[in-house]
Amino acid sequence: MLTTGAALVLAALAAGCGDERIGVSDGKRAADESRQPVAKTYWRLHNALANQLYLTLGVGGFTDCADRNIKNSVEYVVDEPLAAKSEKQTEDQFVAMAxxxxxxxxxxxxxxxxxxQSAKKNGIKVQLRSFDRTGDDGALVRLVVVGKCTNVGQAKDDIFDAYGGSERDEYRSSSASPIPIPSFLDSDEAP
Structure with a gap:
């Protein structure tokens, strides 16, 4: 019979290895579920900024978690460049307005x-990233929305293969579909 301490150690070891048991289909489902709150947050913020700033196109995709030691996990990120409508607005003024x-x-x-600049709540992180810019191009920042680190098990390579190179979710404003949230294809296909 195991002692309580030995049982806890074995349980911890089993929990650390649990991601190997997450199959490709379940991993894709977990990744898809992890990006839904990121997309919803992005659209709320995009729409709040729409009248005051020049907006372009939000682009979403999966990356390794910030803590790269977390095995078989990804986080979903949507980012979009934001530009000031006035060329006379300084970077500091623009960031303060945003x-x-x-x-x-x-x-x-x-x-x-x-x-x-950053804030985090309910596992979602929102950031404004400024750039060193010279000249009279006007102020520019990047809105970044980052989701929770999510264990996707054996699906990690498939997810990265599907989101490699130029393959990303595009968040385009459209009167026909004002709040599109991309979703994975059927489980037999790549996300």
Missing amino acids: KSILSTAGWDLKPAGDML
């Missing part, structure tokens, strides 16, 4: 590094 709009939408971003 932060104010995002705060009204429920995201109170705080400085989180050089040229980075």
